[in-house]
Amino acid sequence: MDFISALEISESVRSRKISAGEVAETCLKRIDDFDSKLAAFLSVERERVRTRAQEIDRLVAQGERELPLAGVPVAVKDNICTRHLRTTCGSKILHNYIPPYNATVVERLERAGAFVIGKTNCDEFGMGSSTENSAYQVTRNPFDLDRVPGGSSGGSAVAVSTAMASLGLGSETGGSVRQPASFCNVMGLKPTYGRISRYGLVAFASSLDCIGTFARSARDMALFLSVISGRDEHDATSAPVPVPDYLSELRDSVRGIRLGIPREFFSGGLDGRIKLAIDQAIRDLAALDCEIVEVSLPHTEYAVADYYIIAPAEASSNLARYDGVRYGYRVPNPRDLSEMYSRSRCEGFGPEVKRRIMIGTYALSSGYYDAYYRRAMQVRTLIKKDYEQVFERVDALVTPVSPTPPFKIGEKTDDPLAMYLSDIFTVTANLAGIPALSIPCAFTADGLPIGLQLHANQFQEATVLRIAEAYARAYPVTAPPFKFL
Amino acid sequence: MKIADLAHLHFDEAEAEAFTRQFQHILDYIEKLREVDTAGIEATSHVSLTKDFEQYIFREDEIKPSLPLEESLANAPDSANGHFSVPRVI
16 A cells, blocks of 8 residues: 555655656556456556556656656546547446547646546436446445445545545536545545636536545645646636645644534434534544634525536536537437437436436426526525625534435435435535535444535635644544455 | 427336436425525526636637547547538438
8 A cells, every 4th residue: 555645656756766657557456456346447548557657757757847746646537538538427428439638637637747547437427426327337335345435426536545546536516526535535625616627527517517636635635736726728617816835735723713513514314423423523623723613504405406406407408419410329220310319318328317407408498497597596696695604704614525424325226316415515515616625534333434524715725625634634534444355 | 208309308108207206206306496585686607706707708719729620520420521420301
């Protein structure tokens, strides 16, 4: 388990204590040993990885200095475009799609000396909370193979959790990075909307979508975020807000930070074991001289309903592009053009994707637009205002990530609404566009991870990272050994 | 089924039945939003617009390099003479 930290790898590769080639071989070996049981990766192209590692070693040998992520292996969710490397979105409809370009995040990672170790499994187009909705395989939780790793970015979470990669890229529309991070005992960040360019991220719901990051420490996360954030001319919604050096912002203590505890996140279906763990974490943070303040986000109870109008509505429009013309699956021998569209889409999309396209089409259809989509965007304003008011009084919020620990594979697949409700504590951050970080907090008695969530105001990623670093240093979480080994 | 047509989707009978049930279940839940008083509330479609966004979203209309034709067509299920091919429409 040597060299799992991105910072350590990068330092060692730059000082030539170890080569990028050796890092790559270590990861490939680990993937060989682990992934037949975990099924986190959809594709690992070994020769491509080796060639890229040699290239990095050559750059280092030539004295190239600007490589903050030299030799760092990154697992990339399969809905993020990688030039000439198959990108399926976990969907049959893109089974043979080879992007002709790199996503901006991939471009920036490579420029910083990192390499893509492989493409990871996900719920089809990011639609799901368990990675069970993939057209290809079911990814397993490394702490209990009978349970889900969370989703939709489950593959990247598992890859980072088991050190098959040092860093992971995921994407979020309603919690798809934070929830799997909490299920797999790693850190998962959903940044401010617009912090990271979405160019090359296959669109699901454009007003909510964000690229998110997985790492094993706040320091790695800070470095990762500094490399990939910032304005990109290819994404008009990327924010023209300067990117701080997040790593140097970590040095301060957390003394005097005001932490809000929103009461709406501690009621209803919250599992007792999670409540106990979060309550303990709040006491621990108080012991680090954070000031604890009870607050209220009154519109939280409407967030899931709001999300399940906005996200499917935008998805139904974004996914209209899969028509079997320019790329992706086309049904053989269609009778006419219209049949080519409908049968290609019907055979290419899985049930959850079709369900959401249907909900979205309904919510946007003539006569229903005002009642559903318009109203949902108004409620979104109220949810955002709740946060704005609370952040006048506090620096960050502490909440659970998921109402339950990792659930059993198959447990929620027949009840879409039950699956949707598992997003209850994560969707508000997407609706309000604020950054939110999931960090390891505890384990249940039977060895399942529990995550803690931190929210901050827009573009205040440094605040949540700072709290995460202080908390993880003072109260490190000891994981039980993986049983699948 | 009119919605399915609008979305260019097609369901067989068994699928349609399961779907309708789940669909209704989800719609019932979504109805919750009617409880909220939204009179006079603005709709939010972009959550993190900065004040100076206009200077960033508009740019000069310059010709920049784009994908070569061959690469643009490389993922197409069917193409001919530098175009995408589809079943005959006329």
